[in-house]
Amino acid sequence: MRSKRNLFNTDSIDKIRKKGEKWQRQVYPTEKQRQEVFKTLSGIPIEPIYTPLHLVEMDYLEDLGFPGEEPFVRGVHPTMYRGRTWTHRQLAGFGPPEETNKRYKFLLKQGAMGINGVFDYPTLRGYDSTDPEAYADVGRGGVAIDTVEDMRILFDGIPLDRVSSSLVTCQPIGNISVQSMYFANAQAQAVPFSELRGTSQNDFLMETAVAIAPEVFPPRASFKFSCDAIEYCTKHVPRWNPVSFAGYNYREAGCTAVQEVAFVLANAIACSEELIKRGLEVDRFAPRLSFFLSGHSDFFEEIAKYRAARRTWYKVMKERFGAKDPRSLALRFHVQTAGVALTAQQPLNNIARAAYHALSAVLGGAQSVHIDAYDEALCTPTELSSLTALRTQQVLQLETRVTHTIDPLGGSYFVESLTNQLEEKIVALLDDVEATGGIVKAVEKGWVHKEISSAAYEYQKAIESGEMQIVGVNCYKIEDEKLPVELFRVPETLEVQRAKLERIKKERHSKEVQKALDALLRCCEKDGNLMEVVVEGVKAHVTEGEITKVLKGYYGTWNPPLF
Amino acid sequence: MKKSVRVVMARLGLDAHWRGSIVVAHALRDAGMEVIYIGNQMPEEIVETAIEEDADVIGLSSLSGNHMILAPEVVRLLKERGMGETRVVLGGTVPPDDIPRLKEVGIAGVFGPGSSLKEIIQFISSAKVT
Numbered sequence: 001m002r003s004k005r006n007l008f009n010t011d012s013i014d015k016i017r018k019k020g021e022k023w024q025r026q027v028y029p030t031e032k033q034r035q036e037v038f039k040t041l042s043g044i045p046i047e048p049i050y051t052p053l054h055l056v057e058m059d060y061l062e063d064l065g066f067p068g069e070e071p072f073v074r075g076v077h078p079t080m081y082r083g084r085t086w087t088h089r090q091l092a093g094f095g096p097p098e099e100t101n102k103r104y105k106f107l108l109k110q111g112a113m114g115i116n117g118v119f120d121y122p123t124l125r126g127y128d129s130t131d132p133e134a135y136a137d138v139g140r141g142g143v144a145i146d147t148v149e150d151m152r153i154l155f156d157g158i159p160l161d162r163v164s165s166s167l168v169t170c171q172p173i174g175n176i177s178v179q180s181m182y183f184a185n186a187q188a189q190a191v192p193f194s195e196l197r198g199t200s201q202n203d204f205l206m207e208t209a210v211a212i213a214p215e216v217f218p219p220r221a222s223f224k225f226s227c228d229a230i231e232y233c234t235k236h237v238p239r240w241n242p243v244s245f246a247g248y249n250y251r252e253a254g255c256t257a258v259q260e261v262a263f264v265l266a267n268a269i270a271c272s273e274e275l276i277k278r279g280l281e282v283d284r285f286a287p288r289l290s291f292f293l294s295g296h297s298d299f300f301e302e303i304a305k306y307r308a309a310r311r312t313w314y315k316v317m318k319e320r321f322g323a324k325d326p327r328s329l330a331l332r333f334h335v336q337t338a339g340v341a342l343t344a345q346q347p348l349n350n351i352a353r354a355a356y357h358a359l360s361a362v363l364g365g366a367q368s369v370h371i372d373a374y375d376e377a378l379c380t381p382t383e384l385s386s387l388t389a390l391r392t393q394q395v396l397q398l399e400t401r402v403t404h405t406i407d408p409l410g411g412s413y414f415v416e417s418l419t420n421q422l423e424e425k426i427v428a429l430l431d432d433v434e435a436t437g438g439i440v441k442a443v444e445k446g447w448v449h450k451e452i453s454s455a456a457y458e459y460q461k462a463i464e465s466g467e468m469q470i471v472g473v474n475c476y477k478i479e480d481e482k483l484p485v486e487l488f489r490v491p492e493t494l495e496v497q498r499a500k501l502e503r504i505k506k507e508r509h510s511k512e513v514q515k516a517l518d519a520l521l522r523c524c525e526k527d528g529n530l531m532e533v534v535v536e537g538v539k540a541h542v543t544e545g546e547i548t549k550v551l552k553g554y555y556g557t558w559n560p561p562l563f
Numbered sequence: 564m565k566k567s568v569r570v571v572m573a574r575l576g577l578d579a580h581w582r583g584s585i586v587v588a589h590a591l592r593d594a595g596m597e598v599i600y601i602g603n604q605m606p607e608e609i610v611e612t613a614i615e616e617d618a619d620v621i622g623l624s625s626l627s628g629n630h631m632i633l634a635p636e637v638v639r640l641l642k643e644r645g646m647g648e649t650r651v652v653l654g655g656t657v658p659p660d661d662i663p664r665l666k667e668v669g670i671a672g673v674f675g676p677g678s679s680l681k682e683i684i685q686f687i688s689s690a691k692v693t
Contacts, residue, residue, distance in 0.1 A: 211579035
């Protein structure tokens, strides 16, 4: 191994140190500071000034390198936004698929570059719209999907071989059915699997540790569902990203920046180990592992976070798994601006907030971005708020010129120093997960739940004490504020879905349905890949709820530590 | 000695959002209340648990928009079971326009995004004066 080649020579460093110490002693204290200490949102102390002294150990080629090359800190592609800018991928989904299809088309017409489809709560958790637990949530938070027919309606008139689709199927149980319906619908439209481009979220922590509820699937089962989908896509749908480790949602649930990245990486490590155990070469599946991160309020910490995540992933893939394909070593990620940072008070302020969040994502080298709409703390976005969010992306891309050079903050003493510190903390937390027995064990033990809920409580206490200031919430409040926005109302969904389900159940061949459900149970029993049978099963118009019932019958349920 | 306030906390229906309810649960417990956190439940189970646990207050959380259907249902079932004096408090993304209707059907307090823990604690701890 070659020795480190430091950026600055010893003589310069000595001179800077002397001058710096003098400044810190004599010049800086002559004026008053606003606060005694300054910290990042995740609690890292921030110094008054950063200089080469913070980067004495840095070896440019080893620690930063060039874009598209190891260790990928400066970007995953050689040209980054000078070649292709990030994908503007705005979330959309509400009501029945007939309504969401119109919103998709509206956004595409207005310049959105891909679909980002979000599903209602029953769909995410594997229920049919007509299941008794579902009636109040049908069509809320996303679009309702029950059968492959709904998927056909959802993507009607959208060319599946040309538009890439991100399916926000966060829980593996919902993903199994929804992703299968997407694939089955593509086949029915004569679009070959090799042409399909897109992403499914498919993250087992979402089922067992983040959006926790009683009687969910046991962590082992949920983890298996997730890995089944990854394995299936690796073998049959080569351009599909079968998982998007959802750090964004961990963050929304309460994680700090460090926890967000450490937990996604721990999850990706566990999946990689499992897939290797199943006989796949690391370079066969790793290029399609993708990540979903949050764009939160601490501007520089977020930029450093994305850069640190890339370096940590590179080292994990290279050193732990021996990956060689550069696409395995490069961490690609989508960013959504932080919903938790939005306020219901003075909602138009959220336009400014989300723009800063998105700017940090772009300066951090994101591959695609969703900008939250200003009304999201109040309701599902209206057409106007969705359009404003999309236009914010376009302003950022076309007017600010931040795209003209790659990793413009690379070399900033502060950003590089923060990147190093975040990497250290992420690695330390990864070691803690490892010591707990890996991420699946850490979930089973309730360790992850405790980490997240404590962090969420600390965050709220900081707002409560006024240590963290939120404009419109604990400062610059307007009493008796009149809401300046029109609120979205979800269109009637349950009856639309019920009518379709009743018709489909009458028209489908019950023998084929039974055959598909039997095949699913047999697949469970022999521990086969469930996706292989579900993709076929949904073609017989088996419903999502029917699939879930078979899986619950076999794998049972688990009660996560709720509180 | 004054018995501490007993609060059953639940998330309505299938709503996936967890942070608000868990943070409030922590805060109520730190304020000396007894919190029984049952996660996602339908109104029947929530009321059943409240009866079993002899709850003074039911805290409901919803960010999915299901509150106009399920929160009034909790109140209705409570009355049906002769538990009309149990206070029902709702938190989450509740559009301000919905609040008058929720109050009308008997929701005692509604706490939207940005509410402070202090306000919530004060409101809930006043549920029991004996």
